[in-house]
Amino acid sequence: MEHTLPLLDKAFVGNLIPQKFPFVMVDALFSFSENQVTAGLTVSDDNIFEHETVFQESGLIEHMAQSVALFTGYQFYLKQEPAPTGYIGSIKTITITKLPKKGDTIKTTVNVLHEFMGVTLVDIVSEVNDQEIARGQMKTVLAS
Structure with a gap:
């Protein structure tokens, strides 16, 4: 089955991570290229990080990390290989200027700076309604 971007099928996107x-x-997977991915999340009542209509900081950081995982997962999907498990290796910086609310769609763009031997260094920017709400830099590591 062929998929074109954007991918808005939650179940399919969820299977990539x-x-x-x-x-x-x-x-959601809005765009993908060799060194960039734009992922999405619509904050809902059933999200474990939503509290009193506000998406918590820990959830936003996890969303950012899973956006990196989606980049890797979609790469492996295109090669018709199972995606490996990865971990956050380190977080250099994360700045959160605003927390999303229930019903908001977060769009997160991951720019890959370096990828070597299973370690990926990325810059990440998250937006709601074209307004930046968070940015950061992290390293992820693939499990061996």
């Missing part, structure tokens, strides 16, 4: 419900923090 190792996390499973209720810990899936991406539900």
